[in-house]
Amino acid sequence: MRFVFKRFTFRVFLYVAALLIAVWVLAPYAWLIISSISTKIDLLNVPLKWIPSRPTLENYRSLFADGQSALSQGMSFFSRSMLNSIIVTFSSMGICMFFGVFTAYAVARLTFPGRKFYLMMLMGSYMMPPIAIVIPGYIILKSLHLLDSRIGLALVNITFILPLVVWIMRGFFLSIPLELEEAARIDGSSRLGALLRIILPLSVPGLVSAGVFCFIASWNEYFYAFLYTSMRARTLPVLIGEFTTKVGTDYLKMAAAGVVASAPPVLLALIFQRFLVRGLTEGAVKG
Amino acid sequence: MAIRLFNPLTMDEPRKLGITLVMPSLIIVFGFLLFPFLYSFVLSLMNYDLARPRGNGFIGLGNYIHLTQDMYFLNSVVVTLVFSFCSVILEIILGVAIALVMNQDFKGRGILRALIIIPWALPSIVNASMWSWILNANYGALNALLSQLGILHGYRPWIADPSWAMVLIILTNVWKETPFTVIMVLAALQGIPTHLREAAVMDGAGAVRRFIHVVLPMIAQIVMICALLQVIWSLLHTFELVYVITRGGPFNSTDIIPMRIYWQTFKGLRFGYGAAMAYLAAIALLIPAVFYIRSAYKTTVE
Numbered sequence A: 001m002r003f004v005f006k007r008f009t010f011r012v013f014l015y016v017a018a019l020l021i022a023v024w025v026l027a028p029y030a031w032l033i034i035s036s037i038s039t040k041i042d043l044l045n046v047p048l049k050w051i052p053s054r055p056t057l058e059n060y061r062s063l064f065a066d067g068q069s070a071l072s073q074g075m076s077f078f079s080r081s082m083l084n085s086i087i088v089t090f091s092s093m094g095i096c097m098f099f100g101v102f103t104a105y106a107v108a109r110l111t112f113p114g115r116k117f118y119l120m121m122l123m124g125s126y127m128m129p130p131i132a133i134v135i136p137g138y139i140i141l142k143s144l145h146l147l148d149s150r151i152g153l154a155l156v157n158i159t160f161i162l163p164l165v166v167w168i169m170r171g172f173f174l175s176i177p178l179e180l181e182e183a184a185r186i187d188g189s190s191r192l193g194a195l196l197r198i199i200l201p202l203s204v205p206g207l208v209s210a211g212v213f214c215f216i217a218s219w220n221e222y223f224y225a226f227l228y229t230s231m232r233a234r235t236l237p238v239l240i241g242e243f244t245t246k247v248g249t250d251y252l253k254m255a256a257a258g259v260v261a262s263a264p265p266v267l268l269a270l271i272f273q274r275f276l277v278r279g280l281t282e283g284a285v286k287g
Numbered sequence B: 001m002a003i004r005l006f007n008p009l010t011m012d013e014p015r016k017l018g019i020t021l022v023m024p025s026l027i028i029v030f031g032f033l034l035f036p037f038l039y040s041f042v043l044s045l046m047n048y049d050l051a052r053p054r055g056n057g058f059i060g061l062g063n064y065i066h067l068t069q070d071m072y073f074l075n076s077v078v079v080t081l082v083f084s085f086c087s088v089i090l091e092i093i094l095g096v097a098i099a100l101v102m103n104q105d106f107k108g109r110g111i112l113r114a115l116i117i118i119p120w121a122l123p124s125i126v127n128a129s130m131w132s133w134i135l136n137a138n139y140g141a142l143n144a145l146l147s148q149l150g151i152l153h154g155y156r157p158w159i160a161d162p163s164w165a166m167v168l169i170i171l172t173n174v175w176k177e178t179p180f181t182v183i184m185v186l187a188a189l190q191g192i193p194t195h196l197r198e199a200a201v202m203d204g205a206g207a208v209r210r211f212i213h214v215v216l217p218m219i220a221q222i223v224m225i226c227a228l229l230q231v232i233w234s235l236l237h238t239f240e241l242v243y244v245i246t247r248g249g250p251f252n253s254t255d256i257i258p259m260r261i262y263w264q265t266f267k268g269l270r271f272g273y274g275a276a277m278a279y280l281a282a283i284a285l286l287i288p289a290v291f292y293i294r295s296a297y298k299t300t301v302e
Helices: A002-036 A058-065 A077-109 A115-127 A130-143 A150-174 A178-186 A191-202 A204-220 A223-228 A236-245 A251-271 A273-283 B002-006 B014-044 B062-069 B071-102 B109-115 B124-134 B141-148 B162-190 B194-202 B207-236 B240-245 B257-267 B271-301
Strands: none
Touching: A002 A251, A002 B071, A002 B109, A002 B124, A002 B162, A058 A077, A058 A251, A077 A115, A077 A150, A077 A191, A077 A204, A077 A236, A077 A251, A077 B014, A115 A150, A115 B014, A115 B271, A130 A150, A130 A223, A130 B014, A130 B257, A130 B271, A150 A204, A150 A223, A150 A273, A150 B014, A178 A191, A191 A204, A191 B014, A204 A251, A204 A273, A223 A236, A236 A251, A236 B124, A236 B240, A251 A273, A251 B124, A273 B162, B014 B271, B062 B071, B062 B271, B071 B109, B071 B162, B071 B207, B071 B257, B124 B141, B124 B162, B124 B240, B162 B207, B162 B240, B194 B207, B207 B257, B207 B271, B240 B257, B257 B271
16 A cells, blocks of 8 residues: 555656656747737736737748848848858758768778877867857958858858767767678778768768758857858847847847747757757767 | 879778878868967967057967956856856756656656757757846746746846846756756666666665666766766857846856957957957866867767
8 A cells, every 4th residue: 555655656746747847848938939929018018918819920020021121132131141041051061961971981980090189189179169269260251351251151160060970970880880881892892882882871860860960050050150240141040139139129029030040940859859869879969 | 093092982091091081171170170279379479459459469478467367357267167067067967857757657758858859959049038038127927927926026127136147047058958968868867777777676775775876877977978068068158148148247247258258359359368368268178178078989989
């Protein structure tokens, strides 16, 4: 009897804890989403109404409609930033995936002088705080006339994404049995031939994982974009920051823009969770 | 012949192929990281003032000597250490506790495991803006919730209060960063063979003793890696959270080092002085970084 009672209290405790965790994780983000479909009248009401009396998509509409000017080439500032984000993210992602896969293969499978040193360098660069290189970076970009340009920002993003790709892909390559590669080589395939024909098809989960990591890291990046871009090349995170820090704080626009900007990384993370968790644990990286 | 030598598709000698494949990313790492890092050191030895370029030039350790007497900088060092230490302690304790709960068997566990990744995936600027809105003194959800529950009488300007500002910055950081620890620890917990736990139950070990003697040793390494990563990230990678919510205030109570460097460099235009600050901070970061590299290298190689 005592055992049954103990078991019961444990179950109750477990569900209460699970409920608290769920509320803690979801409530702030849920409030952002609710705010984004509310009107100013509802949100500025005291006492606050938690459920909007008249849900509206006006905040989203105004993001795409307001602020067209020659500077943003006829698009709204928001659309322009979104386009910048997409271009910067996919170009840095493409470059990093291409070079990263070959580098990861080399450090996972080949012995060459300086391999260990190179791995250490790579990890060091992965942890290099942006603040340590942001000042010379600014001067360098300025002298190359790459400030406030998508190319400049994409190049900068490579510095923290490439180490991530190499580290994750290396973990996946190490987990593929060496015998498979050797069998292909006995059949007359070159090392790179074996990589492209045998190893890569087996590493699709790794490629997906690294790709999603790249996307999230680049899409979410704020600090470099904040310092290196302005009207022309600013990305979505920079624009969102401006909604809350510039004069005339507009929380409604911020909420709508925040929901739009966070939708791709959040959805990707939910869809590819399995791959991401494997990437995090195998690479011992933070993403 | 020459083409054969440099064609990676047919090249089979591991040394040459290895170096060829690594070369592009080696150039990127050196060019984009090591070069700026060294350049940063050179800058830190210079007076490089964009607003008053007349006095620019080499001044040796002048910036560093100035730093030791800069009360704002010393304040930032203390603020950063407090922020980082409190954040990491909370993230680890909460992270392990949540992972232990989520490792149990209950209805909805799969959904909860999926949802926990949301704060991790959220852009940090959205996290910062979202909390800034929730903590807003006049219309924020926190004030509304607390006063509707009867805990608080009248709205409070949380961010204007130096001690609350720090606490709230830490808590918002913990909200965003804890899921990473949960995910890592949960993966480690699932790697514990069930027969170990069963054997401990057979031996009559209670839940607490089971945790200390069976579970803890199995997750210790991953917890260590998480803690080191969180230390590294909270020390110098945090910026937008403070920039958006408190801007370093009130009275510099949340003025973490990256904020201070930002003010000095991009608002005060003293690039040399800012570089000295950044350089000193980055060198200090090497201590946890070396520990991390060693333990991460060990876990992923072995």
